[in-house]
Amino acid sequence: MNENELMGQMKISKAVAKMAVPSVISSLVTVVYNMADTFFVGQTGDPLQVAAVSLTNPIFILMMAFANMFGMGGSAVLSMALGAKNEKRARQTSSFVTYASLIVGILFAVILIVFMDPILAVFGANAETYEFAKGYTFHISYGAPFIIWSAAASFIVRAEGSSKEAMIGSMIGTVANIILDPIFISVLNQGTAGAAIATTIGNILASGYYLWYFLKKSKVLSLKWSDFTVRESILTKVCGSGLPTAIFSALMSVSTIVLNQLLVVYGNDPVAAIGIVFKANMFITFLQMGIANGVQPLLGYNYGAGNMKRFRGVESYTKKCCLVAGIAATALYFLFREQIIRLFISDNEVVSYGVDMLVAYMLSGPVIGFLFVNMNCMQSVGRALPATILSVLRQGILLIPLLYLLRALFGLNGVILGQSVTDYIAVILSFFLWRKIRKLLEKQAAH
Numbered sequence: 001m002n003e004n005e006l007m008g009q010m011k012i013s014k015a016v017a018k019m020a021v022p023s024v025i026s027s028l029v030t031v032v033y034n035m036a037d038t039f040f041v042g043q044t045g046d047p048l049q050v051a052a053v054s055l056t057n058p059i060f061i062l063m064m065a066f067a068n069m070f071g072m073g074g075s076a077v078l079s080m081a082l083g084a085k086n087e088k089r090a091r092q093t094s095s096f097v098t099y100a101s102l103i104v105g106i107l108f109a110v111i112l113i114v115f116m117d118p119i120l121a122v123f124g125a126n127a128e129t130y131e132f133a134k135g136y137t138f139h140i141s142y143g144a145p146f147i148i149w150s151a152a153a154s155f156i157v158r159a160e161g162s163s164k165e166a167m168i169g170s171m172i173g174t175v176a177n178i179i180l181d182p183i184f185i186s187v188l189n190q191g192t193a194g195a196a197i198a199t200t201i202g203n204i205l206a207s208g209y210y211l212w213y214f215l216k217k218s219k220v221l222s223l224k225w226s227d228f229t230v231r232e233s234i235l236t237k238v239c240g241s242g243l244p245t246a247i248f249s250a251l252m253s254v255s256t257i258v259l260n261q262l263l264v265v266y267g268n269d270p271v272a273a274i275g276i277v278f279k280a281n282m283f284i285t286f287l288q289m290g291i292a293n294g295v296q297p298l299l300g301y302n303y304g305a306g307n308m309k310r311f312r313g314v315e316s317y318t319k320k321c322c323l324v325a326g327i328a329a330t331a332l333y334f335l336f337r338e339q340i341i342r343l344f345i346s347d348n349e350v351v352s353y354g355v356d357m358l359v360a361y362m363l364s365g366p367v368i369g370f371l372f373v374n375m376n377c378m379q380s381v382g383r384a385l386p387a388t389i390l391s392v393l394r395q396g397i398l399l400i401p402l403l404y405l406l407r408a409l410f411g412l413n414g415v416i417l418g419q420s421v422t423d424y425i426a427v428i429l430s431f432f433l434w435r436k437i438r439k440l441l442e443k444q445a446a447h
Helices: 003-009 012-042 047-083 087-114 116-123 130-141 144-159 163-187 191-217 234-264 268-294 296-304 308-335 337-344 348-362 368-380 384-397 399-410 412-446
Strands: none
Touching: 012 047, 012 144, 012 163, 012 191, 012 268, 012 296, 012 308, 012 337, 047 087, 047 116, 047 130, 047 144, 047 191, 047 234, 047 268, 047 296, 047 348, 047 368, 087 116, 087 130, 087 144, 087 234, 116 130, 116 234, 130 144, 130 191, 144 163, 144 191, 144 296, 163 191, 234 268, 234 368, 234 384, 234 399, 234 412, 268 296, 268 308, 268 337, 268 348, 268 368, 296 308, 296 368, 308 337, 308 348, 308 368, 308 412, 337 348, 348 412, 368 384, 368 412, 384 399, 384 412, 399 412
16 A cells, blocks of 8 residues: 555545554553553552652653654654655655654763652652662663654654554554563562662663564665764754643653642542553553544545545544543543542542542543644644643643642542643633634635
């Protein structure tokens, strides 16, 4: 099957399935990957170690912010270049994403190691959780270049149309992490540090797979330094297109720090509980994010090719898929909410907090997919600013003040409702913004 047949001609439902299913599997693999550390640390039965993993979670999220910026932005630029049959730009984009990921990863490692103590203090680590948090942070720091590049590379490989290979790379890292977690955490008694070691090794193995793919399998992707450039709008287009997703992740990190600081006032048990809920609820969110991200190359290709009718068809069908998946996943989680929390930890106090928090976080589950599809549509037509505004609102400008306001009004219950309230506001705004952009594009196409 050639690229044009998949992207430009295949029946929409079939093309969406072909692109979205591997992306969803990759996203759910990421969820399992993220859950693994909390799950296996939870098996120690120590809420303090679970709280420490929760406190250090913003570090991993921040790494993903850069991975998503380079990966999503690179995917958007690459898919438009392929749609326009511009192979030179495709090579430049893939080379830029690779070297930018590695440079940022090395800077991450240096900053985390040099400034570890003040960073952990800001994150809310106290005398009880500090040593556990320190062990995790040190071992995740030197894995930063591999964590960032392997995640970014999966987007680039998918944008070339190789969704299956992108999925395999993600699965290699996850399976390795799941196998190594119990060995390092329990057998070798490394606790939280062992979780970080397993994560780093998993990402090194995934990076090795993508390195092989770039060198041996790909027809257009490049690792050559001679193809690396920040000119010809590569830097601005990649970072600009990927900025909404990056800001979404970066502000998620900031809001997680704020949330942990607000919760630690009530003790370490709520902090441990929110860490579990945050990971568990990722299934509902990432399921729909996977569908939306999977079709991004389809949207970018058809916009690049000037086929707005097919673009609209892909958008509409994807939104229906997200709604069905969101309702089903939320209903399933609601039915088994206590069992889900007990999978991670058996401490009754933490479970009690966790069940209430999970229900609060699930409230936006059925509709959150609309936000991701609308944002991807904006990014695919080169309108990064409105999508950036939505990201900033959802994870920062709106969420953080709401957390403080709702805590003042309703105490702990207010804090845990903050995310769902913000999600609904962001979804409604995304419809208004995308509708305005779409009408403008259709008006331009008519002329």
